[in-house]
Amino acid sequence: MTNYSIRNHLIPGDLSKLANLHAKIYFEEHGFEIGFEAYVMESVVEFFRQYDPNLDRVWIVEENEVIVGFVLLMHRPQNEAQLRYFILEKSHRGKGIGSKLMQEWMDFFREKNYRSAYLYTTSGLDPAIHLYEKHGFKKISEQISTDFGIRMLEMYYRLDQL
Structure with a gap:
């Protein structure tokens, strides 16, 4: 296991680093064009503007x-809750970090007693999809998209609290 830490609070610079991390990884690994970075930046601003530390x-x-x-x-x-921006640098994958993040996400989801959750993902992210399904998310729909400059399969997953 690598020497890493997990923190649960934002500090200045985090939002731009998040967008940059996504842009870099999705371009290098999947060929997503610059429109994806703009999409992430816009949605990160949306998250920040509605951020409530009691709910998010x-x-x-x-x-x-x-x-x-x-x-x-x-x-x-x-x-409802939305799972967003699940990402790890390639060198940190396969070491249990993603599983730990997903478990902590689920624990918070249950602690806050959300009714349901959803996420959007794309094909080619099999390890993440496996984690989502392992934790009870079910694929509801899929559609072909070229939103980020390449042809891809977008998928919508839901989790309903029992």
């Missing part, structure tokens, strides 16, 4: 004070 949480993975991973829970209307 971030998990920021750092190694030597450098962000190497991220996930957040964003509250939505009607007591």
Whole structure:
């Protein structure tokens, strides 16, 4: 296991680093064009503007004070939660960090007694999809998209609290 830490609060610079991390990884690994970075930046601003520490949480993975991973829970209307920005640098995958993040996300989701949760993802992210399904998320729909400059399959997953 690498020497890493997880923090649950935002500090100045985190939002731009999150967008940069996504842009870099999704371009290098999947060929997403610059429109994806703009989309992430816009949605991160949306998260920040509606952020409520009693309802929302971030998990920021750092190694030597450098962000190497991220996930957040964003509250939505009607007591729903959205899982967003689940990402890890390639060198940190396969070490249990993603599983730990997902478990902590689920624990917070249950602690706050959300009615349901949802997420959007794309094909080619099989390890993340496996984690979502392992924790009870079910694929509801899928559609072909070219939103980020490449042809891809977008998928919508839901989790309903028992």
